[in-house]
Amino acid sequence: MYVMGKREFLSLFKGVKSFIVIVILLLTSYYSAKFANVLMSGIELSAKEAENIHTVGLLGLILLLGQLFVAGLSHDTMNREIHERTMRFLVTRTSRTSILFGKFFGIWLFWFSCLAISFILISIFAERIDFFIFSQVLSLVTYQICLTILLSVLISKPGFTMFLGIVVGLIFPIFGFWVVFTKNVWVSWMKFMTPFYYLEREDYTFLVIFILAGIMLVIANLIFNRREC
Amino acid sequence: MIAIETKQLTKSYGAVPIVKGIDLIVEKGEIFGFLGRNGAGKSTFINMLTGIIQPSSGTYALLGVNGPNDDVKERIGVMPDYSTLYGSLTALEHLKFLSALSGKPAGKEWCREVLTLVGLEEHARKKAAKFSFGMKKKLGIALAIIHDPELIFLDEPTSGLDAESVLRIHKLITWLQARGKTIFMTSHNLAEVEKLCTRIAIMKEGKIASIGNMEELRSFHRSTIKVKIKHSPIPVSEQIKLQQWLESAGTDLEMKAPYVTITVEDEKKIAEIIRAIQQCRADVLRVEVKEPTLEDIFLEE
Known part of the structure; x- marks a missing residue:
């Protein structure tokens, strides 16, 4: 699992897409933190909101485009290896569970590193690190990673997961917020399956997001263990 | 193990x-x-x-x-x-x-x-x-x-x-x-x-x-054995009798003096063929036996 995770982690730092995502994250963190005071003077905010104003840019970015970024980088993490048959080298050497969880930890560590650097950058202006918001953002990214891995296991063609990654990345946040606030009883139950419902609360219910992510990862593992490579 | x-x-x-x-x-x-x-x-x-x-x-x-x-x-x-x-x-x-x-x-x-x-x-x-x-x-x-x-x-x-x-x-x-x-x-x-x-x-x-x-x-395989026998001249009177016997002994028979080429299914037949040639008042000078290769066996499968 460690070997797989290390390879996945390091490979994520290579390539133009990763570079662009890292730059967007860091620039958003930097400028939203730097100009947080401008926002504070323009809008009326509660004391709690004002306290977290420096992270609002990064939080908004991950809420709205996080799924798109994660899918953009990792939509083919599983199916490309199956499609190109390099997965045969892997499954004949280690367990499928180690491969899947190794890939998950590699991707997760990449995002953890990016977010940690972003929060450190923000802390320069905010003069503090808000671990609660950091954990919330991390739970959201964990959910997005697991959803991306699940799609990559479910769909065998990398080209299709790329397309689906873009569609889901754009629609999922809109749909997610809609089901949280809609009164339509036929769809409102879905809010319990999206991370937005748990993030909206200002308590530790966001930890449920980690459970949802874990369920998706277990489902992905069950499917992958039955899949032919 | x-x-x-x-x-x-x-x-x-x-x-x-x-x-x-x-x-x-x-x-x-x-x-x-x-x-x-x-x-x-x-x-x-x-x-x-x-x-x-x-x-x-x-x-x-x-x-x-x-x-x-x-x-x-x-x-x-x-x-x-x-x-x-x-x-x-x-x-x-x-x-x-x-x-x-x-x-x-x-x-x-x-x-x-x-x-x-x-x-x-x-x-x-x-x-x-x-x-x-x-x-x-x-x-x-x-x-x-x-x-x-x-x-x-x-x-x-x-x-x-x-x-x-x-x-x-x-x-x-x-x-x-x-x-x-x-x-x-x-x-x-x-x-x-x-x-x-x-x-x-x-x-x-x-x-x-x-x-x-x-x-x-x-x-184990029902593969065939190809035999090529070089012999001294066979009297004309014996040739037809020998040919008739060889046709019943194997397949792909070819009689071009001084050679007899024949394909048999059982290696015991080789000794019988040699004896048959000798009985026709000819000497057996050389016997070449081509064992079936894996290719022969594979192609027959």
Whole structure:
């Protein structure tokens, strides 16, 4: 699992897409933190909101485009290896569970590193690190990673997961917020399956997001263990 | 000691059976050849044993461990039939990554030694994307042996290689056997299998049609023996009588003095033919017996 995770982690730092995502994250963190005071003077905010104003840019970015970024980088993490048959080298050497969880930890560590650097950058202006918001953002990214891995296991063609990654990345946040606030009883139950419902609360219910992510990862593992490579 | 044991191992896709209940035992230290036409089920059989696909029914054990079991994976080496590699990795990086994944990280020296064994020593730092088909094959073999496994599966290891590389791989296979490794290989090169393998199985339509060493295959098989006899002149009066007798003794008879060429099914017939010629007041000067090759046996299957 460690070997797989290390390879996945390091490979994520290579390539133009990763570079662009890292730059967007860091620039958003930097400028939203730097100009947080401008926002504070323009809008009326509660004391709690004002306290977290420096992270609002990064939080908004991950809420709205996080799924798109994660899918953009990792939509083919599983199916490309199956499609190109390099997965045969892997499954004949280690367990499928180690491969899947190794890939998950590699991707997760990449995002953890990016977010940690972003929060450190923000802390320069905010003069503090808000671990609660950091954990919330991390739970959201964990959910997005697991959803991306699940799609990559479910769909065998990398080209299709790329397309689906873009569609889901754009629609999922809109749909997610809609089901949280809609009164339509036929769809409102879905809010319990999206991370937005748990993030909206200002308590530790966001930890449920980690459970949802874990369920998706277990489902992905069950499917992958039955899949032919 | 048994390296591979399968009992009624079966693989079906929907209602279509590909491998039909194979019972097989491969002893440790053997070079076992697995033959069959395209689509006979050879690769499917290997893929089941190596965990690439799951059997529909039946059981198997590798090195005494019932499969599928992840614990045995570090003791087996696999060269899949498809030579796709990570284009962005060099040969050396491939060896390091995949040996580490097997749980036995290879040192730089052992990596270089393995690359030398397969003839890729000069391409250690070249990216796999720039490799030719033959080089990919060689790296595939290197990857199968890098973690020093006890049981090695090679799916068509020499297809697409030049003659020099083929000889190098043959040497490597016999070297591995000498080090106590068990090799299970498929090949379309029948001469190669005949030369290297201690036992051979011929697969036909998902089943094992013949199995044994070359001698056993020859004797069990209803294969024919071609005999060419050089003789002294046969009196004209005896020639018709001899021809009639030979026609009943075998097939593909050809009588062109001073030779008689005939194909028989039973080697006991050879002595009878010699006696028949001698009874025609001719001397037998030379007898050439062409044993059935693996190719003959394979083509008859």
